[in-house]
Amino acid sequence: MDDQPLLPEVTTEPKRSQLLTVLCILTFVGSGMNAFSSLIIAAFYDTFLIIMEPVYEHFNLPGIEMLLNASAGYFLVSGLLYAGSLAGALVMWQQRKIGFHIYTIALILLLIAQMYFMDLSGPPVIEVLFSGLFILLYSTQLKQMH
Numbered sequence: 001m002d003d004q005p006l007l008p009e010v011t012t013e014p015k016r017s018q019l020l021t022v023l024c025i026l027t028f029v030g031s032g033m034n035a036f037s038s039l040i041i042a043a044f045y046d047t048f049l050i051i052m053e054p055v056y057e058h059f060n061l062p063g064i065e066m067l068l069n070a071s072a073g074y075f076l077v078s079g080l081l082y083a084g085s086l087a088g089a090l091v092m093w094q095q096r097k098i099g100f101h102i103y104t105i106a107l108i109l110l111l112i113a114q115m116y117f118m119d120l121s122g123p124p125v126i127e128v129l130f131s132g133l134f135i136l137l138y139s140t141q142l143k144q145m146h
Contacts, residue, residue: 014095014144016093016095016144017141017144019137019140019141020092020093020095020138020141020144023089023092023134023137023138023141024089024090024092024093026134027085027086027089027103027134028086028089028090031082031083031085031086031089032082032086034078034079034082035079035080035082035083035086036079037079038075038076038078038079038082039075039076039079039080039083041072041075041079042072042073042075042076042079045071045072045075049068052064052067052068053068056068066118069118070117070118071117073117074113074114074117074118077113077117078110078113078114081106081109081110081113082106082110084102084103084105084106084109085102085103085106085107085110087099087102087106088100088101088102088103088104088105088106089103092138092141092145095144095145095146096145096146097142097145097146099145100138100139100142100145103135103138104135104138107131107134107135108131110127110131111123111127111128111131114127
């Protein structure tokens, strides 16, 4: 009689932490919406300008002028980079470290793209703070990823 067990060994993935789950969900929502809206704006850029002109004239919303001065190329690049950050979060959801690197590179390139396409002398402070916070929080979860 063989000494082999009747049932195959079951290997289980370590459970994803609550913080990693929350961070990924927030990224799915934020990056997903930003990727979708940026790519739609890039595809229908002229229509976007027509719709946003009256908004700019009637409301004093911060950032509208910057968006109106951005090119269709900016929206295309940012849409692709947001899709990259979304892809990184999907890989981190599977607890793989490479997702963190994909996510981090996409966020850094997003900050650089804003400075390049909008001719800014530096990245917007609030974007740096949020990006830095998410990168820092994700980095605390690296030890549970493989």
